[in-house]
Structures are given as structure tokens and as C-alpha cells.
Amino acid sequence: MAPLTDENRWRRVVEECFRREAGAHSAILDPAQDLIETGVLDSMGWVSFLRALESATGLNELGALLVERRPSFESIFQAFKAAQIASPSPETDLPRASHFARGTAVFIVSSSAVVGSRRIPSEEVDRAFGMPPGKLRSRAGIESLAYAAEDENELTLGARAAQQALHFAECGVPELDWIIATSETHRVYPSLAAQLHSQLLARENCGALDVGGACLGLVNALAVAQGLIASGQAQTIAVITSDVHSRTFKPSQVAGEFAGLFGDGASAFLLRTKNGAAPQQAYALGEFFFGCAGQYAGAIRVADAPNGNLEVHFDGEALSRAAITRLEKVVREIELRSGIDRSSLQGLATHQPNPRLVTILAKQCSLPEEKFPIVAKSFGNLGSSTCGVALDALLRSAQGQMAKQLGPLFIASLGPGLLSVEDGSPPRSSSHRSQGCDL
């Protein structure tokens, strides 16, 4: 989030959070008025309002600062000021001091995506898992799935994506300071990052790091990469996702209603600071925010069974509800934090558990479905690579467009245990634009 450097910005955040609770057309009361006594909010709404403010401002102790205070706007502004006095920061007036706020922009200078080279009609997958033909198409909206060929695996798909990304950026492998890999299916050692390091022939002192998170692995990895670059520990990082579900979810081991949704794919992104020779037009990473929605812990559980099979507990209805509710909340949250209206977006690279959910999400967000690149419909749910393939598609579609025509991108994902993680690309900034970079 951009720093809340002036009172008007504070006011905008407070008013937006308030209207979420009290209703979009609620009048803003006199600052001194008691919001509960006047009946504008009840105690549930007051706490909900404060939680939204805590999340939007990073001032996690706002609720604690308001004990024995009147529930009013005035008290909230006083608490903001008290927090500012307690921990003054030269660059931000509220505790959220992101890399972005400090002016260390990290750019995605190139990207690439590959999917398994076998394209399987979903009816064939239905049959393989003993389901009535047409079930995946009619229930989930999946038309076909991308499956890895015999000679393809996480390493080959990931390496191919990485080599393409390096090629597009005209970046030599020796320039890499880190390779950060994520996969929800690679479970052997050497780890995927280490294997990619060898496969790509990176420098020996280039780090290799594996990041978890399953379907939100890409967002985790991008956040780690951003931190390494922003802290000055790296200049160039390759973030690589690769998932081959077709070998993990075999018909004899896992129920088709779950396993049939997944395909195989990989993606790669090359990240650099602006000093690291970013091309003329590149997207900068904005602020990430993360969370964990523990109330959905019962919706999905995957564990190793003693017989070598996977034990999958999968409540599809609860998961769908969780995915839609959370992703929609997340989009709203990114809007609030970044100040970017969703209508101005170039597109959204979200996780796509299945195409039906993308349709519902688009509807809930009042956005045209075209803002969400087609991934799951053609390739299936690619795990951590779903967001990657979607992001690559958006970046590719942006190429060749005039910088002024480009809108920001949002990335949002959910993973098992339903962590929710998001990245709001920051609003266009004149200082960055003057250097030829589009945000």
C-alpha cells in the first residue's frame, strides 16, 4: 500500500472501511458522534470496521488503542496519531512500511509458461477415473486437461519455462542471484530449486530456495523474491513454478471428482530492480498481503495413507464457498490498500480451482470474465502454476500495448488450509513512468 502520508488519505481509507459496514450510501457522521449510540453501527459492525482498518493500515493494535474510548471517527484519528507518535517513520505515517513505500521497486522483466504437451479431452479423464463422461465439463467447466508427456516432469517443464523467460529478457543464467522454485507435486530430493539450479547451470553462489504454499506458491515465491531484491541481497531472481499432478493423482489412488480437476504446467518470472536493466516497459510488484482463514481447515485435507495412496478429504461445496468468498474479499482489500479501482484493471491472475468458479468470481466482482485469462478451462487446475500461467498470459497480452493504455494487474490465490495471499500492483506513479516503466 502506498504510504498514508496525509490526512485526506487516512480519511479515504476510514470512510471506505466504514461504508463497507454501514452501507455504501451511508452518510459520514460528525467525527465526535458515537457510532454505536447513534445506531449507525452495532458492536459487531464496530469491531468489523476496526478489523478492516487494521488490515488496511497495518495498525494491528488499533482495537487495543481504542479501549475506553468513544466509538467515533475522532477516536480513530486520535489513535492513528498516537500510533504515529509511538513509532515515527520518515517515509510512512502509519506502520505499514513496505518496500514499495521506501521506493525500492521490483520489476517482472520477463515471463514464460508451459503446460504438459499432451492435451486430453475432459471426457477421457472422466472415463479414466470411473466418472460418467461429461461430468468434468458440465460440473466444473473443464474442456480439456494438459498432461505431461512421458519425458516431461516438474524439472523439464520448469527448466523450459525458465529458459524461455531468460531468453525473452536477454538475461544470461550467470546473472541469476537466486532461483526460487515452488511446486505442490515435487516431493523428492534434491529439491526442485536445486535441480533447476543444476539444469540451468547457474553460478555456484546463486541461491536455490524452495517455497511451499501449494496453489499460492507463486505468490509466496514472488513475495520472497521481492524481499531479497528490496533488501539489497539480490539483483536478479528467477521465480519458477512447476506442477505435474497427473503422476500424483492416479485413478487408482484418488477420487476423480478431486483428481480429475488437475493438469500439469509450469511458469517462470524474471525479477529485477530498476538498476538491474529493466526493459522499457515492465510491471512492478506492488505490496503483498497474506492471511490464513482457519475456519475452512476442515474443507480439504490431503495426507499420505499407510498403503502409499493419498487420503483426500474434499468438501467441494465448502471449498467453492471459501474460494469465492475469500477471493472476492481479497479483491476488495487490494482495491482498498492500493487505491486502484477494479474497473481500471488490465486483468486478474487469480487461482482457478475450476472454470465455473472463475465465472462466479467474475460475476461477484462485477467484472467481465475476459479479465481472467483462460487457464483451468483448457489445462485444468495447475496448482501453483495456475496463477503463473494466468499472470504470464496477462503480461504477454500487455506487450505491444502503449504504456499509457496499460492497466494494473492483481494477483490473488488460495491454497490448502486456505491461506489467502494477494498482490496489489501499485497505482501508476509519475516518478516510475518517467523512467519508462509502467506499473
Next chain:
Amino acid sequence: MTKLLITEITRMGPAFCVIGLQREKDKIRSVRPVTAGANSWLHFPYQRGDVLQCELAPFSGAKPHIEDRVSTCGFQKEATVPEPEIVTFLRKAEIAGSLPDLFGCVLHENKRGSGLHALPLEPKRSICGTETKNLRLELCANELRATLVLSSGEVLRDLPVVDRDWRDFIGAALVEGRGANRIARLERFLNSQFHYKVLSCPHHFIRLGLTRPYHDLCWLMLDTLFPLPKHEWLEEF
């Protein structure tokens, strides 16, 4: 006459909501005595653990508050049951270990903010006991909120705490006469000693309840937290 073991006394604005346990053959179930004209009691001079004799008439209360019974005459105290024994009885009444089992329905996340709610016609009851793996109390502005983990691993956040005794305890901790830094001292207590005193107690147990429909939603709340707070704990912080 009905014999009722009082297990819950919760705050409802200026009034109290009361729930007790009633034995019915080999079953123990929750019953909520209400007055003929209201769901709550402005004056209820009894404590949890009191066994009261009363007359309760069936009452077709709105779902999900199927436990409502109209009290047709006064209460008469018969005996008192110690706290650990109350919990023993509560563990034999309505109990569940996971979110969907609590009220036999889907609990929805508040799309706009915090809290969980049910749709009024869906729950099969409005009160249920459960074990927790962890529990934290927190003051958010002037509201007492609980965050807890069920034995299923599901996490419930920002539940309003309506337990009268815990609310009174927090109120007493913040009384002006207790000197400086009261809020900080209370927060320290809730972040440290509370954990040892409550979670390590052998009869630690909670009951979750649903509010009456409010704007067509029944919100989840923490009705009861055992052990009950002890007045002498106030001396420790």
C-alpha cells in the same frame, strides 16, 4: 416442576439470557427459560451451578432458538453444583467438534468483515458445547472478543464474548480504582496468565451460541467459558 441446572448466564444489552440443563430420561439437553414477554431477564439473582425448581411451558420460539421455554412461575433454588461438575454435565449435553456439526448447518463467513453467521432457518439448535485446542481473549475497542481453535482445527475469530462472569471480570479489571496502566495490565494477563489458568484447567470447556436473528442473520458468539474467572486473579495483575 422442572429441575434446571443453570449453566449459562449471558449479557444481552442491559438484560441477561439464561440457559440451563434439563434431564429428560437418559438425555441431558439445554433449555432456555424466557419470560412470557421477553427473551431475557432484567433481573436474575442466581449463579451458574444453581439447581432451580421451576415451571416451564413449551414455547414455539422462532428457529433456531428451539430451546426456549416460558417460565410460568418463579424459580426456587434447591442446590448448588460445583464448577467441574457443571462441565461434566455440559459434556453430556449438546456437543460437537467441528464447525458444521456445531449447529447442524453451514456457518457463513461475514463477507464484509469479521464474524460468522448462520441463516435463521438452517440451524438445528442455538447452543452447543465444544472442546478447544486453544483460545485467546482480546479487547477490541470496548468489545471483548474470542478467537479459538476447535478440535477439528477450524479457527473461529472475533466471536463476541457474552459470558456474564467473564464480562464482569474484564469490567472489574478496568475499574478506575485499580490504578495506572489498567488496559496494558489486563492485556498482559490475557496474553499470559490467562493461558495457564484457563487452558490448563481440567474442566476447560466452552459453549457457543447463536444470536436471535438480526438483519436476517444469527451471529456466532461465545456464550460460556469455563473455568469461570476468580475474583482473586485481579490481585495478580
